[in-house]
Amino acid sequence: MIQGVLLAAGYGRRFDPSGHRSKLLATLPDGRSVAWHAARALCSALPGSIAVIRPGHAVLAEVLHDAGCRVLESRDAEAGMGSALAHAVRDSAGAGGWLVALADMPWLPVATIRAVAAAIDQPERIAAAACDGQRGHPVGFGAAHGAALAALRGDSGARELLRTHPVQLIEAGDDGVLHDVDLPHHLQRAR
Helix, strand or coil: CEEEEEECCCCCCCCCCCCCCCCCCCECCCCCEHHHHHHHHHHHHCCCCEEEECCCCHHHHHHHHHCCCEEEECCHHHHCHHHHHHHHHHHCCCCCEEEEEECCCCCCCHHHHHHHHHHCCCCCCEEEEEECCEEEEEEEEEHHHHHHHHCCCCCCCCHHHHHHCCCEEEECCCHHHCCCCCCHHHHHCCC
């Protein structure tokens, strides 16, 4: 079984350098938060997905739980995306692979998430959503990459794995796989 992992532990400093406003809790035009949309899409495709957050973020935990995620508080996540992903992989060590999505990407199509997960049909496979040939998210890793993912540290995430292994691109036909919320005006992105 492919384990969904939502990385929701970032600081979002570009969104609000003062740290007072969380981009993940910011609302989209429908009134739901960025994180809720990202989590809901992931959990619709992969029920039982894990959302990784930093400790002490009760409101975010509640939002992610409401969207269907199992929430994993991780002190490791404070060190960055790679450390957060490593914690989630260690927490789900028996999985047949991992599909990694980002909580600041609320426009991922559920069908694309399912397609990337389905592409993880061999332990060595790495697959990623793409739009017009440009790699985006989510990204899936077969079980053979578990040890490397579990050993990640810091904020570079799985970039080295993506750089050194073949990645099967799954064309989404939707640029939602390329867009995240980094700045306040990104909340108004038209669909």
